[in-house]
Amino acid sequence: MISLTDNSLPKRTRSMARSRELRFNAFNMMAPSHNWAGLWSHPRDTSLDYNSLDYWVNYARTAERGLLDGIFLADVFGVYDVYANGPETALRHAVQLPNAEPTLLVSAMALVTKHLGFGITSNLTHEHPYQFARRFSTLDHLTGGRIGWNIVTGYLDSGARGMGLDANRAHDERYEAAEEFLAATYQLWEGSWEDGAVRRDRAARIFTDPARIHPVRHNGRHYRVDGIHLAEPSPQRTPLLYQAGTSRRGRAFAARHAEAIFLNGQTKPMLARAVRDIRDAAKEFGRDPYDIRLFAGATVIVAPTRAEANDLLAEYAEHVDQTGQLALLSGWTGIDFSTYRPDQAVQYVESNAIQSMVENFTVRSDRPVRVGDLATLSRIGARSPFVVGSPQNVADELIAWADETDVDGFNLFRLVAPESLDGFVDLVVPELQSRGVYKTAYREGTLREKLFPGRGPRLHVTHPGAGYRHAPANAVQPSAAE
Template sequence: MTITSHLPPKKILLNAFDMHSVGHINHGLWAHPRDESHRFNSLSYWTDLAKTLEKGLFDGLFIADITGVYDVYQNNLDVTLKESVQLPSHDPATLISAMAAVTEHLGFGLTVNLSYETPYQLARRFATLDHLTEGRIGWNIVTGYLDSAERLIGNQGLKAHDLRYDQAEEFLQLCYKFWEGSWQDDAVIKDKSRRIFTDPQKVHSIRHHGQFYQSEGVFQVAPSKQRTPVLFQAGTSPRGLQFATRHAEAMFIGADHPEKVKVQVEKIRHLAQQQGRSADEIKIFVGITVVTGATDQQAQEKLAEYRQYASPEAGLAHYSSSVGIDLSQFTDDEVIPYRQSNSIVSVNEKFKQQQITIKDLKDQHILGGRYPLFVGSGASVAEQLIEWLDFTGIDGFNLTRTVAPESHQDFIEYVIPELQQRQRYKTAYETGSLRQKLAGQGDRLPESHPVQQFRISSLTTTPKSTKQQASRQQSIVTQ
């Protein structure tokens, strides 16, 4: 690879990537004698993880989630249940307050599928979490891709891919109105002598009548530190990219070859500029797996040990639902044909662009997951990560777990000091919200973001002589 230089060198952003379940990305490793992921339903498992990550100065813990189950492989749930492929899985929102209570700086990215939520209830939940975390919450916006989820909810089937994004656009606009357009910043007074907790003239009703959603009334939550949570997105289809580059502050993209990642990064930054945003306004992450130790040999020995417990077939069961194709029907050497489906477009497109066999996928899933694998001593892995980041132009990594909790502990012990020694990773947290830590531009979304059109002006910038005048202004902003 030819390295693109950065002056000054870009500091690597780092999230731990996890799920409120046993199996997440690297499947089968729950059977390893030292793995504790079976304790995922214990609160101490998560509070200990949060404290460990903060010790390692991780920017955030990004928690994935799905609605539905992986039932495409072999047209049943047998492998999914036997290997705990994201089943059972629990609601991740329930973890945040407890982890926030034992940390001070660690951010939390929470995946919530908007297709099965109402905008008001989701907006209220995230605003509440932003208060309780003191501005450390982010929302990973997903629209869903599993037919099993639709059956659980009681629907007939998934909406068309682009229609799901049309709905997501309106959903997000209504959330902006709740978060940014109902309460002025100085609405809460807390004046005991005058018995005024909130100034009634500074709280305004939302009126929204759209294609998918209707809403009228006052948002129940006063402004939080960030107002709008940090917005994450992973859309890489043409429609998904349009949505993500308009709204997202951070994006997660797939990664196989660094050359392809570099092209994708350049495309995202160009599209962001077309949306009226700066090229570097979106922080771009790729998911990775790391196996490390004191020496390269120790790391390779650990990888060989892990492979004894990993389940490539469980990885195929996961992958089958991602592409909407039962991969069990193909022999190892058979090329998987492209079939248009309503699942993850960017993953499914690979079968159109490449000749991929089941053997190729099994080789890729040696640890049960398909993310790029970095193996070596702390120094070796640090150099590999720096090379990847500098060449591709990404901003950071989502680190998946292998054997929990030792994979995170190993990374913190061996890799973090090497990155710090090379001045590519922070040595202390900065103060401020998750948004401030990631972008360094303050706690609130910038004026270049489309949220701006849904904001209510404060009394200090917009003169209002009467409550009626304020209501008239708010009606213009929100309809």
């Protein structure tokens, strides 16, 4: 029997041995600049049209043509003003600013696709469960069950101030509030309307059976709800749940609630450790560790030959704005990198921002990470898999990362749009298909059913949200003796 991790095998043989199908999301943001600051200035980039429907409709069509699992839409609530203690750099260099509301894009993209999923980042800190649950139920209806929610709690104090608060909640308190938010939304999505409550009975003139409707009464420290969920049950009820927390507290939250997790790591051992920690944590919550799909961020530059791909890398690198990139990193980490020299190593600082990122640059790294390197389009600057080459080179690398780290797939960072996604779809997808590690057609069903074949459209019974369901009205209840 061939081991999937037998590194003595040739790369081509190892790729054929992989038993789990690779999965991909196109990772983008409704802003002129996303993970790589400055690429909007590239002459072939169309991201200046980020606020037009044509841009997104065409992007969705390309993603579905490539049989991608979904488009993962990032979002940030606030302004990157940590760098140099002000927003000027972010404004000048379009560091995820301006940005627009991503949920409003989905209906248009869903209309021109049939299978593509949509993972939407929404910050629960500045939402209320009652209105939020209705919005995502509506999106799940309009897409036929293709909606996922990337659960975030926010890390920018500027966003909190914009909402009338003095500062963001402390890191661990944000997750405590998130636990409560989910408890309330689970009740709305799963427990307010029983199966069969919606009758649509024209003859009897009854649309809904009131006996099968339950008000939600949640009285918590951060949120209060007293009401019936406003939307009827959608195909998935609860949207597919994404999360990206890999700090100690974030990992526990993700292992309990997430069905798909987005994580980073600039080396295979670092990423493998993060994967192992999450899967082990899932077992502590009584979940099968493979009930969670794990996606690593990936920067992929592909061309027909390795030489052409290296030329593309050099061309793209000229347009990456190093000052803008440091402003982005400052916001993510809570560290003002304007006070560092380019040759200075990043030092560990406990912040109220993305703790796992600071740990990856410092205590988890096997060598010092210099600030100047983080601002370049490079393996170090990428913070995650960085793959450049021919379709064969790229396929080899992605399969190796998956085999050696145990991730299920990758979130493909936006570079030059739509060129980078077109290249992946036209060059890498056929190569992966030829090796038997990527689908040749979509499965039917909701986003959850596509990611977990044979599971059904709703949360698995081991998921904490499933505990809020009501037994069917005609179900036989067990006796006290049983």
